[in-house]
Amino acid sequence: MTRKVLIVEDEEYVLHVLKTILGTDGYRILTAKNGESAKMKILTHQPDMILLDLGLPDIDGVDLLKKLRSWTKVPVLVVSARTTEKDKVLALDQGADDYISKPFSSPELLARIRAAFRRNIIADYVVDTFSVGDFLIDFEKRVVTVKSVPVRLTQIEYQIVELIARQPGKVMTYGYLIKNIWGPYADTQNNRILRVNMSNIRRKIEEDSMNPRYILTEIGVGYRMAEN
Ligand code: CA
Secondary structure, eight states: OOOEEEEEOOOHHHHHHHHHHHHHTTOEEEEESSHHHHHHHHHHHOOSEEEEOSBOSSSBHHHHHHHHTTTOOOOEEEEESOOSHHHHHHHHHTTOSEEEESSOOHHHHHHHHHHHHHTTOOOOOOOOEEEETTEEEETTTTEEEETTEEOOOOHHHHHHHHHHHHSTTSEEEHHHHHHHHHOTTSOTTOOHHHHHHHHHHHHHHOSSTTSOSSEEEETTTEEEEOOO
16 A cells, blocks of 8 residues: 655745655655644544654644644654754654654655654554534544534535534635635635535434534635534
Protein backbone atom coordinates (compact mmCIF):
# COMPACT_ATOMS: atom_id res chain seq x y z
CA MET A 1 0.00 0.00 0.00
CA THR A 2 1.29 3.44 -0.88
CA ARG A 3 2.09 5.49 2.17
CA LYS A 4 0.59 8.93 2.52
CA VAL A 5 2.90 11.69 3.62
CA LEU A 6 1.56 15.12 4.50
CA ILE A 7 4.00 17.98 3.93
CA VAL A 8 3.22 21.03 6.04
CA GLU A 9 5.28 23.87 4.60
CA ASP A 10 4.41 27.44 3.71
CA GLU A 11 7.38 28.20 1.46
CA GLU A 12 6.48 27.39 -2.11
CA TYR A 13 10.05 26.55 -3.10
CA VAL A 14 10.76 24.21 -0.19
CA LEU A 15 7.39 22.56 -0.70
CA HIS A 16 8.27 21.96 -4.34
CA VAL A 17 11.65 20.47 -3.41
CA LEU A 18 10.12 18.18 -0.78
CA LYS A 19 7.41 17.03 -3.17
CA THR A 20 9.99 16.23 -5.82
CA ILE A 21 12.22 14.31 -3.42
CA LEU A 22 9.37 12.29 -1.91
CA GLY A 23 7.92 11.65 -5.33
CA THR A 24 11.05 9.75 -6.33
CA ASP A 25 10.46 7.30 -3.48
CA GLY A 26 6.86 6.70 -4.48
CA TYR A 27 4.97 8.23 -1.56
CA ARG A 28 1.51 9.63 -2.00
CA ILE A 29 1.86 13.29 -1.15
CA LEU A 30 -0.56 15.64 0.52
CA THR A 31 0.32 19.26 1.21
CA ALA A 32 -0.76 22.03 3.54
CA LYS A 33 0.58 25.58 3.73
CA ASN A 34 -0.70 26.50 7.16
CA GLY A 35 -1.83 24.92 10.40
CA GLU A 36 -5.54 25.18 9.71
CA SER A 37 -5.26 23.38 6.39
CA ALA A 38 -2.88 20.83 7.94
CA LYS A 39 -5.44 19.99 10.62
CA MET A 40 -8.17 19.49 8.05
CA LYS A 41 -5.93 17.32 5.85
CA ILE A 42 -4.96 15.17 8.82
CA LEU A 43 -8.56 14.72 9.86
CA THR A 44 -9.81 13.86 6.42
CA HIS A 45 -6.87 11.86 5.03
CA GLN A 46 -5.16 10.39 8.11
CA PRO A 47 -1.63 10.47 6.65
CA ASP A 48 0.98 7.84 7.60
CA MET A 49 3.62 10.49 8.25
CA ILE A 50 3.88 14.25 8.55
CA LEU A 51 6.82 16.45 7.57
CA LEU A 52 6.37 19.58 9.62
CA ASP A 53 7.87 23.02 9.15
CA LEU A 54 7.88 25.01 12.40
CA GLY A 55 7.50 28.54 11.04
CA LEU A 56 3.93 28.51 9.76
CA PRO A 57 1.87 31.62 9.07
CA ASP A 58 -1.02 30.87 11.44
CA ILE A 59 0.42 28.68 14.19
CA ASP A 60 3.82 27.69 15.49
CA GLY A 61 4.64 24.17 14.33
CA VAL A 62 5.46 23.13 17.89
CA ASP A 63 1.98 24.14 19.05
CA LEU A 64 0.43 22.26 16.16
CA LEU A 65 2.47 19.21 17.13
CA LYS A 66 1.33 19.49 20.73
CA LYS A 67 -2.32 19.53 19.61
CA LEU A 68 -1.81 16.59 17.26
CA ARG A 69 -0.34 14.45 19.96
CA SER A 70 -3.56 14.44 21.93
CA TRP A 71 -5.20 12.34 19.25
CA THR A 72 -2.65 10.63 17.04
CA LYS A 73 0.72 8.93 17.18
CA VAL A 74 1.39 9.58 13.49
CA PRO A 75 5.16 9.89 12.95
CA VAL A 76 6.12 13.56 12.68
CA LEU A 77 9.45 14.61 11.21
CA VAL A 78 10.20 18.24 11.84
CA VAL A 79 11.97 19.89 8.91
CA SER A 80 13.07 23.28 10.11
CA ALA A 81 15.47 26.14 9.67
CA ARG A 82 15.58 26.47 13.46
CA THR A 83 18.74 24.63 14.26
CA THR A 84 19.61 25.32 17.88
CA GLU A 85 19.71 22.44 20.29
CA LYS A 86 16.96 24.11 22.30
CA ASP A 87 14.62 24.12 19.28
CA LYS A 88 15.31 20.47 18.60
CA VAL A 89 14.77 19.40 22.17
CA LEU A 90 11.55 21.40 22.37
CA ALA A 91 10.13 19.75 19.25
CA LEU A 92 11.25 16.29 20.32
CA ASP A 93 9.79 16.83 23.79
CA GLN A 94 6.47 17.70 22.21
CA GLY A 95 6.43 14.40 20.41
CA ALA A 96 8.33 14.87 17.15
CA ASP A 97 9.87 11.59 15.98
CA ASP A 98 12.85 13.14 14.28
CA TYR A 99 14.33 16.53 13.46
CA ILE A 100 15.90 17.47 10.17
CA SER A 101 17.61 20.83 9.76
CA LYS A 102 17.25 22.98 6.67
CA PRO A 103 19.04 22.90 4.32
CA PHE A 104 18.84 19.11 4.09
CA SER A 105 20.18 16.67 1.56
CA SER A 106 17.68 14.51 -0.25
CA PRO A 107 19.36 11.15 0.51
CA GLU A 108 19.43 12.07 4.19
CA LEU A 109 15.80 13.12 4.21
CA LEU A 110 14.67 9.94 2.47
CA ALA A 111 16.79 7.82 4.79
CA ARG A 112 15.24 9.45 7.86
CA ILE A 113 11.75 8.93 6.47
CA ARG A 114 12.47 5.26 5.79
CA ALA A 115 13.96 4.90 9.27
CA ALA A 116 10.85 6.38 10.86
CA PHE A 117 8.65 4.01 8.89
CA ARG A 118 10.86 1.08 9.90
CA ARG A 119 10.22 1.88 13.53
CA ASN A 120 6.70 0.86 12.68
CA ILE A 121 4.87 3.50 14.52
CA ILE A 122 1.26 3.05 13.60
CA ALA A 123 -0.43 6.37 13.09
CA ASP A 124 -3.25 5.08 15.28
CA TYR A 125 -5.76 7.86 15.04
CA VAL A 126 -7.84 7.99 18.17
CA VAL A 127 -11.38 6.74 17.85
CA ASP A 128 -13.17 9.94 18.11
CA THR A 129 -16.73 10.94 18.28
CA PHE A 130 -18.71 14.11 18.67
CA SER A 131 -22.12 14.33 20.21
CA VAL A 132 -24.61 17.01 21.02
CA GLY A 133 -28.04 16.17 22.43
CA ASP A 134 -29.18 12.91 20.85
CA PHE A 135 -26.94 13.37 17.83
CA LEU A 136 -23.69 11.40 17.66
CA ILE A 137 -21.08 11.02 14.95
CA ASP A 138 -18.37 8.36 15.11
CA PHE A 139 -15.62 9.67 12.83
CA GLU A 140 -13.78 6.39 12.69
CA LYS A 141 -16.73 4.23 11.77
CA ARG A 142 -18.21 7.07 9.72
CA VAL A 143 -21.55 6.53 11.37
CA VAL A 144 -24.12 9.05 12.49
CA THR A 145 -26.77 8.10 15.01
CA VAL A 146 -29.70 9.98 16.47
CA LYS A 147 -31.11 8.55 19.69
CA SER A 148 -28.74 5.61 19.09
CA VAL A 149 -30.45 4.81 15.78
CA PRO A 150 -28.09 4.84 12.78
CA VAL A 151 -28.96 7.41 10.13
CA ARG A 152 -28.49 6.43 6.49
CA LEU A 153 -26.54 9.22 4.84
CA THR A 154 -25.12 9.30 1.32
CA GLN A 155 -21.33 9.70 1.00
CA ILE A 156 -21.69 13.39 0.24
CA GLU A 157 -24.14 13.94 3.07
CA TYR A 158 -21.78 12.22 5.50
CA GLN A 159 -18.83 14.31 4.33
CA ILE A 160 -20.80 17.51 4.87
CA VAL A 161 -21.86 16.46 8.36
CA GLU A 162 -18.32 15.37 9.24
CA LEU A 163 -16.75 18.64 8.11
CA ILE A 164 -19.22 20.67 10.13
CA ALA A 165 -19.01 18.40 13.19
CA ARG A 166 -15.22 18.45 13.23
CA GLN A 167 -15.29 22.02 14.49
CA PRO A 168 -18.46 22.51 16.49
CA GLY A 169 -19.48 26.08 17.04
CA LYS A 170 -17.45 27.33 14.11
CA VAL A 171 -19.28 28.69 11.10
CA MET A 172 -18.36 26.77 7.96
CA THR A 173 -18.99 29.01 4.99
CA TYR A 174 -20.81 27.73 1.91
CA GLY A 175 -17.65 28.30 -0.14
CA TYR A 176 -15.46 26.36 2.29
CA LEU A 177 -17.84 23.41 2.33
CA ILE A 178 -18.30 23.37 -1.44
CA LYS A 179 -14.55 23.42 -2.06
CA ASN A 180 -13.86 20.70 0.47
CA ILE A 181 -16.62 18.42 -0.74
CA TRP A 182 -16.67 18.99 -4.48
CA GLY A 183 -13.05 19.99 -5.01
CA PRO A 184 -11.09 23.19 -5.64
CA TYR A 185 -12.68 23.85 -9.02
CA ALA A 186 -16.27 23.65 -7.85
CA ASP A 187 -18.38 26.76 -8.36
CA THR A 188 -18.47 28.31 -4.89
CA GLN A 189 -21.01 30.91 -6.02
CA ASN A 190 -23.64 28.28 -6.59
CA ASN A 191 -24.65 26.69 -3.32
CA ARG A 192 -27.89 25.12 -4.56
CA ILE A 193 -26.56 21.56 -4.47
CA LEU A 194 -25.17 22.12 -0.98
CA ARG A 195 -28.56 23.41 0.18
CA VAL A 196 -30.33 20.42 -1.37
CA ASN A 197 -27.98 18.06 0.47
CA MET A 198 -28.44 19.98 3.70
CA SER A 199 -32.21 19.75 3.52
CA ASN A 200 -31.89 15.98 3.00
CA ILE A 201 -29.49 15.74 5.94
CA ARG A 202 -31.86 17.68 8.14
CA ARG A 203 -34.80 15.53 7.14
CA LYS A 204 -32.76 12.55 8.35
CA ILE A 205 -31.22 13.89 11.56
CA GLU A 206 -33.49 16.60 12.87
CA GLU A 207 -36.80 16.08 14.58
CA ASP A 208 -38.13 19.27 13.01
CA SER A 209 -36.06 20.17 9.96
CA MET A 210 -37.59 23.66 9.91
CA ASN A 211 -36.19 24.29 13.38
CA PRO A 212 -32.87 22.41 13.34
CA ARG A 213 -31.15 21.77 16.65
CA TYR A 214 -27.93 20.16 15.45
CA ILE A 215 -26.78 21.82 12.26
CA LEU A 216 -27.68 25.48 12.42
CA THR A 217 -27.86 27.97 9.57
CA GLU A 218 -25.98 31.24 9.63
CA ILE A 219 -28.08 33.05 7.07
CA GLY A 220 -26.09 34.10 4.03
CA VAL A 221 -22.86 32.69 5.46
CA GLY A 222 -22.96 28.96 6.07
CA TYR A 223 -23.64 26.29 8.65
CA ARG A 224 -22.53 25.67 12.20
CA MET A 225 -22.65 22.59 14.40
CA ALA A 226 -24.39 23.15 17.71
CA GLU A 227 -22.17 22.83 20.75
CA ASN A 228 -22.84 21.14 24.04
CA1 CA B 1 8.11 28.40 7.13
